[in-house]
Amino acid sequence: MTSVHSPNKKQITPREAFRLLEREQGVAEWETRYDGISELLFTILSQHTSDLNALRAFESLRDAFDGAWERVAEADHEDIARAIWIGGLSRVKAPRIKAVLKDIQSKRGNLELSFLKELPLSEAKSWLRELPGVGPKTAAIVLCFALGMPAMPVDTHIYRVSKRLGFIGSKTTADRAHDILEATIDPEQVFAFHVYLITHGRQVCKARRPLCEKCILKEKCPSAFQV
Secondary structure (H helix, E strand, O other): OOOOOOOOOOOOOOOOOOHHHHHHHHOOOOOOOOOHHHHHHHHHHHHHOHHHHHHHHHHHHHHHOOOOOOHHHHHHHHHHHHHHHHHHHHHHHHHHHHHHHHHHHHHHOOOOOOHHOOOOOHHHHHHHHOOOOOOHHHHHHHHHHHHHOOOOOHHHHHHHHHHHHHHOOOOOOOOOOOOHOOOOOHHHHHHHHHHHHHHHHHHHHOOOHHHHHHOHHHHOOOOOOOO
């Protein structure tokens, strides 16, 4: 579809988008969901499955081992897989969970991740990404959701919206997008920006049929009415 707006219109900035989305969605305030290790395990379980199934698998794992993650670290792969089967890919995720827990124990002597809050963000990211199977998104989720640090998790919705708005280039990888988007906004606004973009992607800037006519950002969106 051809754009109905001037090709010379100014492109919206991340800070402008933040203000408009905040006005539309309301103030997003951070609150912890899980402690660091629990958030890490939940995120591993959420890979390639629905949020509902990930939650069921997490609760099943927690209940099976009485909430003692140290017991999970010592358990057999089969016992872990049996506890998380409802989330799917249990035989893949079980050894991954065990490997992550054992690696943290070997490096720290315990399973407490709150120490990461005392590190610069880049160092905290690097520490988590050295764990087996932990990439930029998982690291950002743990740092942002569990520890309140200004890390920007980038999922498919945020990645799509950010490209359409021109915040990242068309060839920018999702892994690289985390660092780029973090740098476009004030640290204290990173969590809310994540919430606003993901909500906008789910409700308005959809993958196949974006609702451009209803979009609060359309006047300065370079992709408006063109998808």
